[in-house]
Amino acid sequence: MSGHGHSHGGGCGGNHDCDEHLTEDQLAAAYSLYTKINMEAVQCLNTDSPAKCVFKPWDQRLDREKYVESDADPELLFKIPFTGCVKLKGIIVIGGGGESHPNKMRLFKNAPEMTFDDVGRKADQEFELTPDSEGNVQYGVIAARFNSVDTLTIHFPSSFGGDNTKIYYIGLKGDFHEAPRQEVVIATYEARPMPDDHDTKSDFENFHHPIS
Template identity: 40%
Template sequence: MSCTHDHNCEDHDCSSDWSLYKHIDLSKVSALNEAVSGSVKSVFKAWDQRLQSSEHLESNEGDPELLVFVPFTSDVKIKSISIIGGPDGTSPSKMRAFTNREGIDFSDVQNMQAVQEWDLVENLEGVLEYQTRFSKFQGVGNITLHFPDSFGGDTTQIRYIGFKGEATQLKRDVVATIVYEITPNPSDHKTRNEAGGIAHIGEH
């Protein structure tokens, strides 16, 4: 894969090419049970900045559960998810994913079947990625990540969340409009016999 980004690619994978960071609708990202309102936005950053952790998302003291809602500007296909947690047992120990469900809360996720669940490990260096069941992560307009617990810490800390995959480049409403416009209208395509031999404008 060729690299067109403004950074040095020292390997052939060039992870930034797969990054969906630029397709996240950051203004609409939200989290439930975050100790500092709006801090969830700080965990989404470019791949090569993933270890810059001056800010982070943290749950309220004594309640390590977090719910993170991430909308995209276009439908995406998610291949893998990266999570960098905090030290001293504050990294999330499990992750559950729900796709294309808006406005769900903690009571909802207890009763809903996740698209996929992962047992996480404490990943402070940002070298681990959790593969998705790719066929179940097609046409994702938004994803909700549920982190039910930490590795024993009083809070859960998340310093980076990254998605890799592909984007359609088209917003959902744009896709619908294009499909509508290119659907042929039979009345616009009368045959010469149906038209009774009447010439269309521009014919001679």
């Protein structure tokens, strides 16, 4: 039953607080996955705030100057494309004080076209959130489900009763691998032996002959 409510398997022995023994420097290094986000392509639906402002260094997590606030209702949908392939391991969410802090978080992997019309589908993992104003609570994701992520979509369906949801910081922890796909394709073409131009041309013409 892992992945629903508070029962989340993984190596954390529960839902959160795995990282409390780490130093500030170790936490800063662990939560540096924001550097691998394609910031210009980050989107958040139902807000006028710049979505990328909540993805920032660990030592800026308590900065309250910039934040994402929902618009018409408490729902927010972040779409976070990475510059390569990510194995996601943990998430920290710092929300607004009181009722504007999100109370649930739903994760979807590799669903870049997702909109609010699609949020009825089963999430890859869901969490009940604890109000967290300082980044003390880590939510450990099921690593096997998030071991090859190029886009992470996070749905915050509701808050703790407020009309709007406010988020100051989203910290992402995991491993990153450069995307090798493009280079592999190019190398494959270059390595292919070039056939005689004449033969290629005549075959091509014969094959496509009945055009006019």
